[in-house]
Structure formats: C-alpha cells, structure tokens
Amino acid sequence: MNQPCAGRVSRESRGHVYLIGLDRAAKRNAFDLDLLNELSLAYGEFEADREARVAVVFGHGEHFTAGLDLVNASAALAEGWQVPTGGCDPWGVFVGPRVSKPVIVAAQGYCLTIGIELMLAADINLCASNTRFAQMEVQRGIFPFGGATLRFQQIAGWGNAMRWLLTGDEFDAHEALHLGLVQEVMASEDLMPRAIELAERIARQATLMSARKARYEGETAAAQALPALVKKLLATEDAREGVRSLVERRPGIFKGV
16 A cells, blocks of 8 residues: 655644645655655545535645656556545545545646646635646646546636647646636735635535536436435534524524534
8 A cells, every 4th residue: 555755745724724735845846656645645634524624725835736746656657546545536536535525726836737637626726826837748748647638628618628738838827717727816925815715714604515416427416416415404503503693694603513
C-alpha cells in the first residue's frame, strides 16, 4: 500500500470549515506520489469529520501547483495508482470513494494540469488575478487523465475546452472566468479571506446531495430520488430550525442533524 509522507499537506479546522493546504512549496506544490497520497488522505479526514462541513483547498507559497511531477509519479500512475486506505479521491477518476461535502479551491500563481483537474472536480473555484493555467500534457506526449477530458467541455463547451486541451496553451485568470472554470477572480491578498468567507456561509446552510446526483447520475435519477430526499430532510432538526429561524426572522443555526 502507498504510504503518505508527513508534511506534504497541512490540515486546519476553523469551526465547520476544513482548510487543506498543498505544502510542497519548494517544488511549487508539484504532485509527487507522496502529495497524491496525502491529499487523498486529507480529503478522507474531511469526509469523516462530522464537524467539518466545507473544505477549502489552497496552495502554500506563491503557487497552487505546477502540476504532476512526472519523474516521480508516472510509474505509479502507469501501474494503476489507487487512493490509499482511509482516503477519498480528490479528482473523482481514480479507484476510491469521493467526498460528499462541498469543496472550494482557491488558486494562485501556477495552476497546471492536475491542478486544473482538481478544480474541475470541486464545487466552487476562486483564483487570484495572477493565476496562470495550462493543461499542457499534450506537449509532453500524453493527455490529461485526471478528469479534464471528462469535465472541461461540460463547463466550457466543446470548442472552448478543445482550444486549450488540444494545444496545451497557457491561459489567464480572466479566461478561466470566461470559461466557467472559476467563479470569482480577485487580488491575491483577498483570495483566502474570500474563500473562507464563502465556506463559512455554505457551512451554515444547505447540502449539495441532489445537485451532485444530477451531475453524476443524470437528471432523471436525481428527480426520482427527490421525494425520498425531501421527506428525509424535512424530518431533520435542521429543517425544523429553518422554519423557526424564518418565523423569528433570524439566521438559522444548523447542526447537520
């Protein structure tokens, strides 16, 4: 079994927000095998933590990630890398479970290859105005295998996605916003405060279970599941708190039960 290397990923709990930091700054947070393993384990810890409702994924240092460290990780990936025991798959394409709770990615500096694919698997993406993106695998004689071929065209449209997937060209933060890869662009110093602010707001509110089901299983499956999901939801203490907060004209205080 692949073993994680301590220190590759930081974890911090702030109330119901779980901060996950890529921490290989000396190598621009390039994903070697240890970083792949430890990020997966951090996602698993977030999923298992009953107090953690929203995760914010960010990069320590000047860059989110310079992409995959091919020299270090290519052999393991060629052999069929699997998520380590106790982890969750951050990209949703490898063998292993996925997180069921919202994930926000906050990127700055370089956000290359597998970093873009990490964003494509997340729920909300923010970036600093200095962020530079490229899905440059085609320039290395390979193709994106972390989810870009599955999801980029879903958010950007076929032609827009192919423009960048087939060339491997670099694009900037404003193009990423145009493509729908990111939802907000801001100054570097505002990036983490804004990501945490959004996470705290989301942590006080609803679930994305139904939307996730529609995305991955189709609209029909999600529609068929709605009646049972609504019945279960309305029987919870959080639903009763929602009604009380409406009557009392105050923000709801939800506990995830």
